[in-house]
Amino acid sequence: MDEELNVLKSIYLDDLIINYDNPISLNIIIDSNGDENDLDREKRLLCITFIAELPSTYPDLNSPKITLCRPRGLTDEQINELNSLIYSCLESNIGSCVLYECIESIRSKLSFYELPQEACAICLTLISNRNDIIKTNCHHFYHKNCLKSYVDMKKIELEENYQELKKNGFYIERDFRNDIEDPVCRQIIANNVIEQLPSSSSSSSIEQNSNEEHRELIKSLSPHIKQWQERTHALFQQQKEKGGIIDLDKSQDMIFS
Structure with missing residues (x-):
């Protein structure tokens, strides 16, 4: 032994x-x-x-x-x-x-x-590509772009809170603008994790590619599908004019007026 x-x-x-x-x-x-x-x-x-x-x-x-x-x-x-x-x-x-x-x-x-069999806690879908995954210091897994969007949103929120406290004369013990919490456990995400996230330019590039793929898909639709879309749209308009479809915006205006 x-x-x-x-x-x-x-x-x-x-x-x-x-x-x-x-x-x-x-x-x-x-x-x-x-x-x-x-x-x-x-x-x-x-x-x-x-x-x-x-x-x-x-x-x-x-x-x-x-x-x-x-x-x-x-x-x-x-x-x-x-x-x-x-x-x-x-x-x-x-x-x-x-x-x-x-x-x-x-x-x-x-x-x-190879890959964790956990859904991204932000978009709730499985992560199928190793290059798309990021692990936080508290061992939770996310799509890089999902966590990037979350971090950007939290940065704006923390900046607004910081400026509001400063404007109203409150004592700020320390700068908390980088204290971004993990979406699952609320521990502070480490800076080295945030540094691994894609830049804004690369995120916009991914979104642009997605939009281009969507446009190409629309172009490739067969004439039969396009005719079906036109008939469906015409039927929708007809039902809407006859009151068969509730217009949520108009209904909300009536409630609050």
Whole structure:
């Protein structure tokens, strides 16, 4: 056992924490590889904590007790798959050192999953492209452009609040204009996260491309669909003139007049 722990420590260095109490236990945070095996752990989107308790009879007679906890970016189904993977690994290696194989099997599986199976909390849709994703310092995932729009809106709001307090003579203890809260947990988003967001010029470029694609789609509509659109519009106008469709703007004017 001691030899295996020394080998693991030489491989994982400070990432591996060993507790030599009775029973001996160890834990390590296992990350997905990230884009092109990036060494920056903050760019690795998925992770889970691996904890192993080693009985005194390991590895000759008993297998370690392994627990997976504190997952990030994983669904319940994926966590169940990881637990099944650990179970199979232990079953097939009874009487042998198995910790390295278990750890690397989990790491390989995380890299296979690649992207967090969470919806962007702003637009509520799944993130399907690694290049579109950004992770905050509090480990929430968003589309970059969604978070960019949110940050821009909050900056305007904080600036208005700051100027209002200043105008009315209130004492301002510190400048809070950059205290932009995460949309989910309300922790302050770190500056290095905001610096990763696209610039206004690139955001407008993306919007322009989207509008051009929309115009091209309209141009490519078949004559049959265009005729159907014209008939539908004519029917809408006819029903509106006969009172079959409620004009919300006019109704609101009548209520408040």
